Amino acid sequence: MTRPSLHHLFFIIIGPSGSGKTKVAEAVFPKEYKVISHTTRPKRTGEQEGTDYYFETQQHFQQLIESKALAEYDTYNEQKYGVGIDELLRKTTEHYAYDVLTFQGFQAIEALFKPMVIPIFLDVSKENVIARLQERGELPEIIKERSALYDQEIQNKEKIIRYSPHFIIDANQPFEHVVNTLKQIIDISIK
Numbered sequence: 168m169t170r171p172s173l174h175h176l177f178f179i180i181i182g183p184s185g186s187g188k189t190k191v192a193e194a195v196f197p198k199e200y201k202v203i204s205h206t207t208r209p210k211r212t213g214e215q216e217g218t219d220y221y222f223e224t225q226q227h228f229q230q231l232i233e234s235k236a237l238a239e240y241d242t243y244n245e246q247k248y249g250v251g252i253d254e255l256l257r258k259t260t261e262h263y264a265y266d267v268l269t270f271q272g273f274q275a276i277e278a279l280f281k282p283m284v285i286p287i288f289l290d291v292s293k294e295n296v297i298a299r300l301q302e303r304g305e306l307p308e309i310i311k312e313r314s315a316l317y318d319q320e321i322q323n324k325e326k327i328i329r330y331s332p333h334f335i336i337d338a339n340q341p342f343e344h345v346v347n348t349l350k351q352i353i354d355i356s357i358k
Contacts, residue, residue: 171256173283176356177202178265179273181327182289183320184313185296186338187345188267191289194342195349202258202266205231208246221251239268239275250276259283263357270323277330285356287349288327289338293317332356 178196180188192201205221207228216222223231228247231237240249250266255276258264268276270286277284296317300310327333334352338345 171252173256173259173280175259175261175283176263177255177259177276177280177284178263178353178356179276179284179286180265180267180289181270181273181286181323182338183291183296183317185299185317186289186291187299187342188289191338191342191345191349192265192267194346195353196265200258200262200264202250202255202264204248204250204266205237205240206246206248208244208248221254223247238279239272241269241271243269252279255280263353270320270326273327285332285334286327286330287334287336287352288324289345290321290324290335291338293321295339 180192182188203217203219203221205223205228207223207225208220210216210220210222214220225247228240228249231249231251232240236251236253237249238252238255240247242248250268250272255264266272273284273286277286293314297310297314300313305313324335327335336345336348336352340348
């Protein structure tokens with residue numbers, strides 16, 4: 168059985184928690200270009216099924232795993248998250264697509280769909296991560312937890328360098344500069 172392939176590029180935004188991944192991605196990519204992930208976490212106020220996530224029961228998520236319907240999946244804060252293969256194929260049929268994922272998520276998808284998967288790492292200092300989390304009004308225990316994760320997450324920058332192509336953006340720069348840099352990367356990559 169031949170594995171299906173992506174028709175257009177899939178950009179994966181990676182970086183430490185608090186690096187601005189989601190905010191930057193939403194400022195650059197059209198909303199309809201986002202690959203919608205599956206999750207078992209409860210729906211938050213204002214979130215919509217099929218727009219923010221596909222909200223799944225633990226049982227249905229397990230069925231997705233067992234049927235090999237997910238390109239990647241992981242557990243974060245005791246909730247499961249995963250990218251469906253069908254969603255990924257559908258979103259890249261007519262144009263490029265994107266998602267904000269972990270390095271492990273990138274590795275799993277890249278193994279299935281290389282060379283059509285491009286990692287973009289947002290490199291940011293620990294001090295800036297803590298400052299941004301404080302600006303967002305995060306609770307002290309959340310800031311402490313994310314700060315502890317930083318050392319582990321920043322190591323992914325060295326791992327991404329092994330993949331070609333890859334891009335690393337200095338996310339310590341002002342937001343508009345980071346957004347413009349990402350736009351330039353997309354333009355270069357799709358030409």
